[in-house]
Amino acid sequence: MKRLEVLKTYKIYIGGQFPRTESGRYYTPKNKSGEVLANVCLSSRKDVREAVSAARAAFGGWSAKPAFNRGQILYRIAEVLEGRKAQFINELMKQDASSAQAEAEVSLSIDRLIYFAGWCDKFQQVFGSVNPVASSHFNFSVPEPTGVVSIVAPQENSLLGLVSVMAPVIAGGNTCIILASEMKPLCSVTFAEVIHASDVSGGVVNILTGNPNELVKYLADHMDINAIIYCEKDAATQQIIQEKSSLNVKRAIFYDSINWKKEEAENPYLIMDTQEIKTTWHPIENIGGAKSGY
Amino acid sequence: MSKAVKKNNTVKLDFNIEYAPAPESKASASIQPSYDLFINGKFEKPASKKYFDTINPATEEKLSSIAEANATDVNKAVKAARNAYDNTWSKMPAKERAKYIYRIARMIQERAREFAVIETLDGGKPIRESRDIDIPLVANHFFYYAGWADKLAYAFPNKKIQSLGVAGQIIPWNFPLLMAAWKIAPALATGNTVVLKPAETTSLTALKLAEIIQESDLPPGVVNIITGAGATGAAIVNHPDINKIAFTGSTDVGKIIQRAVAGTNKKVTLELGGKAANIIFDDAPIDQAVEGVINGIFFNQGHVCCAGSRLFVQESVYDIVLKKLKDRLSTLIVGDPMDKNTDIGAINSKQQMDNIHKYLRIGEKEGLEMYQNNCVLPKKGFFIRPTLFTNVAQSSRLAQEEIFGPVLTIQTFRTDDEVIEKANNTPFGLSAGVWTDKGSKIFNLTTKLRAGVIWANTYNKFDPTSPFGGYKESGYGREGGLHGLGAYLK
Numbered sequence: 106m107k108r109l110e111v112l113k114t115y116k117i118y119i120g121g122q123f124p125r126t127e128s129g130r131y132y133t134p135k136n137k138s139g140e141v142l143a144n145v146c147l148s149s150r151k152d153v154r155e156a157v158s159a160a161r162a163a164f165g166g167w168s169a170k171p172a173f174n175r176g177q178i179l180y181r182i183a184e185v186l187e188g189r190k191a192q193f194i195n196e197l198m199k200q201d202a203s204s205a206q207a208e209a210e211v212s213l214s215i216d217r218l219i220y221f222a223g224w225c226d227k228f229q230q231v232f233g234s235v236n237p238v239a240s241s242h243f244n245f246s247v248p249e250p251t252g253v254v255s256i257v258a259p260q261e262n263s264l265l266g267l268v269s270v271m272a273p274v275i276a277g278g279n280t281c282i283i284l285a286s287e288m289k290p291l292c293s294v295t296f297a298e299v300i301h302a303s304d305v306s307g308g309v310v311n312i313l314t315g316n317p318n319e320l321v322k323y324l325a326d327h328m329d330i331n332a333i334i335y336c337e338k339d340a341a342t343q344q345i346i347q348e349k350s351s352l353n354v355k356r357a358i359f360y361d362s363i364n365w366k367k368e369e370a371e372n373p374y375l376i377m378d379t380q381e382i383k384t385t386w387h388p389i390e391n392i393g394g395a396k397s398g399y
Numbered sequence: 400m401s402k403a404v405k406k407n408n409t410v411k412l413d414f415n416i417e418y419a420p421a422p423e424s425k426a427s428a429s430i431q432p433s434y435d436l437f438i439n440g441k442f443e444k445p446a447s448k449k450y451f452d453t454i455n456p457a458t459e460e461k462l463s464s465i466a467e468a469n470a471t472d473v474n475k476a477v478k479a480a481r482n483a484y485d486n487t488w489s490k491m492p493a494k495e496r497a498k499y500i501y502r503i504a505r506m507i508q509e510r511a512r513e514f515a516v517i518e519t520l521d522g523g524k525p526i527r528e529s530r531d532i533d534i535p536l537v538a539n540h541f542f543y544y545a546g547w548a549d550k551l552a553y554a555f556p557n558k559k560i561q562s563l564g565v566a567g568q569i570i571p572w573n574f575p576l577l578m579a580a581w582k583i584a585p586a587l588a589t590g591n592t593v594v595l596k597p598a599e600t601t602s603l604t605a606l607k608l609a610e611i612i613q614e615s616d617l618p619p620g621v622v623n624i625i626t627g628a629g630a631t632g633a634a635i636v637n638h639p640d641i642n643k644i645a646f647t648g649s650t651d652v653g654k655i656i657q658r659a660v661a662g663t664n665k666k667v668t669l670e671l672g673g674k675a676a677n678i679i680f681d682d683a684p685i686d687q688a689v690e691g692v693i694n695g696i697f698f699n700q701g702h703v704c705c706a707g708s709r710l711f712v713q714e715s716v717y718d719i720v721l722k723k724l725k726d727r728l729s730t731l732i733v734g735d736p737m738d739k740n741t742d743i744g745a746i747n748s749k750q751q752m753d754n755i756h757k758y759l760r761i762g763e764k765e766g767l768e769m770y771q772n773n774c775v776l777p778k779k780g781f782f783i784r785p786t787l788f789t790n791v792a793q794s795s796r797l798a799q800e801e802i803f804g805p806v807l808t809i810q811t812f813r814t815d816d817e818v819i820e821k822a823n824n825t826p827f828g829l830s831a832g833v834w835t836d837k838g839s840k841i842f843n844l845t846t847k848l849r850a851g852v853i854w855a856n857t858y859n860k861f862d863p864t865s866p867f868g869g870y871k872e873s874g875y876g877r878e879g880g881l882h883g884l885g886a887y888l889k
Contacts, residue, residue: 169846231556236880238862239539246866246882252849331871340662347661351654353826354669354872374558381875382882384866385845387838388856 115143115290117152117314118297120159121307127151132316134288137201145290148315153255153282153323156311160253160280161329163308168250168278176225179276182303183218186211189299193264196291200263213366214268220371221272228277228373228380236384243387248380250278251356252331255324257317259336262365263289267296269365270334273375275309279332282311284324290314317342325349325357332356332379336363418732421739423526428516430603433464436472436626437609439479440619446471451628453602456523457736457745457780465602468625473594473634476623480565480592481640483620488592489562491618493549499617500545500587506611507538514576514604519736521603522575523745523781524699526737536861537580540879543863544584547884551589554881561889562590563666564642567635570605571648572598572747573702573803579605581878582645583622589887591643592621596635598648599628600748633659641665645886647704650801650827650872668876668886670704670868672801673829675850676822677707677858678812681715683834687856689723692807695832695858697731697743697785701805702751704873705830707858709798710809711818717811724787724809728772731785735777743805746781755783755804762788762797767808793821801827815840819847828870832858851877 116123128149133141146152167175186193190211197207233247254274259266263286274281285293297312313320321342325333326349335346338361350357358378363370433450435442447469452461468476488496507514514537515530524533551560566586570578575597586593597605609624625631636644636659643666646656650672660667677695679688695707712720736744746752762769771784783805791798791808798808812818822831830852833844841855851869854860861867866880876886 234866234881236862236864236866238860238865240857240860240862242857242860244862244865246880251870344662348658351657351661354650354653354657354671354874356875372557381851381870382866382868382877383845383850383870384852384880385841386852386854386857386860386865387841387845 113143115145115294115314117146117148118294118301118310118312119152119156120162120311121301123297126315127155134290136199142199142291145294145314148284148313148320150320150323152313153320153327156282156313157253157327157329159308159311160282163306164250164252164280166306167275167280167309170278172226172229175276175278176222178304179218179222179225179272182299182305183215183222185299185303186215186218186296192295193292196295197264200289200291210262210265214265217265217269217371218272221276221376224273224373224376225276228376231373232377232380238386241389241391243389244384245387246382246384248277248377249383251379251381252279253329254279254281254332254334254379255327255330256281256283256334257321257324257336258283258285258293259365260286260288264292264296266336266365267293269370270336270360271310274334274379277376277380279379280309282313282324282330284317284320285312285314287315287317321346322349325355326352328353330355332358334358334360336360338362418740420735422735422737423516423519423530423739425516425520425737427513428520429513430463430517430520433466434602434606434626435466436468436476437606437613437624438472438476439623440613442609445469446475451599453521453600455520456600456747457777459779462521463603465599465626468596468627468631468634470634472625473631473638476594476625477565477567477638477640479620479623480594483618484564484592487618488621489590493551493590496587496590497545497548499615500541500548500584502615503611503617504538504541504545506615507534507541507608510611511535511538514607517607518576518604519744522572522601523736523747525741525744527739527741528699533574533577536863537576540577540580540863541584544588548588548590551884551888554884555888563887563889564591565640566591566593566643566645566887567638567641568593568595568645569632569635569648570595570597572601573699573704575601576604576608578647579608581647585878585883586645586887587621589884591887594623594625594635594641596625596627596632599626602626636660639663643667643887646670653874668878669874670876670878671829671872671874672827673704673706673869673873674709674799674801674825674827675705675707675830675832676709676711676818676848677832678711678818678822678834678844679713679716679720680833680835680840681713682836683716684836684856685716685720685723688834689720689727691832691834691856691858692724693727693731696807697805698859700743700746700783702747702803703859705852705859706803707830707832708802708807709822710807711812711821712809714811714813721789721809725770728770728785728787731772731774733772733774733776733782733784743785746783746804749781751803752781752783755802755806758797758800758802758804758806759786762795765795765797767791767795767797793824799825815843819844823849826872829873830854
């Protein structure tokens with residue numbers, strides 16, 4: 106007798122745990138041939154709020170981690186993803202990718218994580234500065250994470266897109282709430298398991314599934330989110346995001362023309378999009394007459 | 400021991416020195432009876448045919464009539480800027496662009512005193528500040544950014560350097576010419592053209608700058624300076640042919656602008672309000688700290704977005720700090736901004752004075768303890784005594800909202816963690832001050848305070864090479880330094 110397959114429940118990921126949506130709602134994304142992929146959580150506004158609380162609570166610890174350590178953790182995510190490659194290829198194929206496409210997308214996602222892992226302890230040196238002020242001060246500027254970032258992940262390339270947008274955000278020390286691709290959510294949820302197994306503290310990455318049209322306004326108007334990233338060209342939604350973002354001067358970032366498969370998706374300016382520049386004026390004691398000629 | 404401390408730290412101020420008036424001469428300032436709009440290299444009458452008065456807030460006397468630009472005028476200015484961008488400025492070799500900016504810097508230096516006098520007459524700030532701080536920084540800012548024009552490729556590795564186009568710039572009344580310099584200099588260095596609107600109460604120095612720009616032979620239309628109030632600003636923000644909006648002003652207006660540009664491709668930088676914490680630890684050099692706190696909140700009548708308006712004093716030194724603050728407060732000279740002895744000049748406008756009075760009443764209603772300098776205020780003009788509030792709760796509106804006046808709230812703390820939490824407990828994040836003798840503590844604090852500029856054992860210091868700008872609701876983007884260039888490039 107053929108063994109009965111155990112089906113997987115696709116849940117959301119908040120604060121290092123895998124709850125169902127508090128709303129109890131679900132939806133059934135289908136692939137091109139009309140097969141139902143799974144019963145997927147239709148997350149609610151309350152789930153967004155829970156995720157923001159978790160992300161805010163995790164921000165202090167994550168942003169204060171040594172940059173080197175953050176780099177190791179991003180590298181670890183890549184390692185774990187590599188080990189589970191087959192599962193992701195399988196899920197991408199369920200979501201209509203050919204086997205070659207699926208293989209390429211997973212490989213590129215792993216490589217992209219490695220790319221940004223390397224930046225964790227380097228971009229500060231490229232984008233920080235020592236400023237030669239006229240007064241007796243040691244004046245320097247360093248990038249610091251903006252805080253909590255909400256991300257509406259790209260709808261296509263549901264794994265590569267999510268990884269490409271998430272990696273620079275967390276590499277820079279931010280924490281995030283990601284709304285996964287609505288119609289291709291399988292590998293996003295499975296990616297949460299990879300995150301969970303990779304020494305990423307709970308709350309640093311939170312992944313929800315659901316309807317962007319419903320949730321984008323909450324991701325944009327929540328007063329404790331510092332920045333929002335949106336990856337579609339939809340002008341009406343972009344306008345809503347900017348309008349709602351003005352409530353707390355949220356940084357609204359649109360990646361609507363980046364091809365995630367190309368090299369243009371790999372540069373440290375993507376990290377800088379969710380960084381603030383902090384300038385410190387440190388006093389220099391300069392009272393003696395000693396010269397530094399020798 | 401405690402007796403000895405008391406004795407050593409008690410300041411005796413039972414003397415009474417009368418300062419003879421030391422007024423700066425007005426002779427160097429030539430102010431015309433009326434000013435038109437500076438569009439396409441020429442001064443033009445406004446299509447609105449309307450003019451408004453600009454007054455000296457220290458005397459309430461009229462200084463000049465200023466043209467009010469309407470939407471037609473804004474459109475004309477934007478067209479001039481677009482034309483200059485397409486046909487001249489974006490095509491000019493960067494080296495030549497640099498030389499124009501250098502030339503403007505030099506001409507400002509040559510006419511520095513005239514600018515300082517007009518800045519003080521029109522805005523009410525003490526002549527000592529406009530002469531020694533505002534105007535030198537203006538010239539330095541142009542000088543600094545001039546040099547960047549032909550070196551931009553070194554600022555942003557592996558990035559194609561592209562200017563944005565026409566920048567619409569709206570600036571506040573607290574540092575009128577300095578804010579014009581912060582906006583215009585980096586925009587020109589990066590190859591953009593400009594439509595700038597000064598605040599309606601302080602248009603004069605921007606218009607004098609227009610005269611210099613005219614004399615400098617900068618190609619017509621590269622810089623256009625148009626005057627008016629909120630409606631003029633709105634016409635700039637909403638103009639479809641503007642690529643970039645740079646705004647310095649209140650958080651409320653900043654939010655309106657962010658909303659207004661929604662659905663457009665305009666790039667925006669906002670430098671908005673603040674409610675900075677100024678923190679004194681028990682190991683701080685107390686006299687230096689007290690002087691710094693006074694400068695932090697009373698510099699420019701407290702009309703400073705980064706003013707240190709929330710003082711946090713470690714409990715163990717609270718009594719002595721408060722005593723010294725009150726002593727120092729009582730020696731501050733409030734009055735004629737043109738007098739070189741004046742510490743605190745005129746409040747910029749009646750409207751702002753009323754707003755500050757509103758907060759003083761709120762403070763009293765909330766049951767805070769108020770302490771004011773008891774000097775005699777001039778009979779005419781807009782003046783407010785420097786004010787301290789003690790017994791302030793974290794939830795007090797005075798500790799939460801930006802007052803933009805000479806009003807300081809004082810709170811206490813015991814531990815580093817406590818003060819970091821209190822200091823960060825605000826929607827703003829522009830600046831903060833830390834007073835301690837310990838370098839390691841400074842670095843701990845500067846890492847944990849969520850604000851764009853942290854001053855240690857100093858306050859309200861500015862430099863063209865030093866990036867300035869906020870976290871959270873204090874805005875986004877930086878002005879000054881290498882990072883300030885990014886605001887004007889794709």
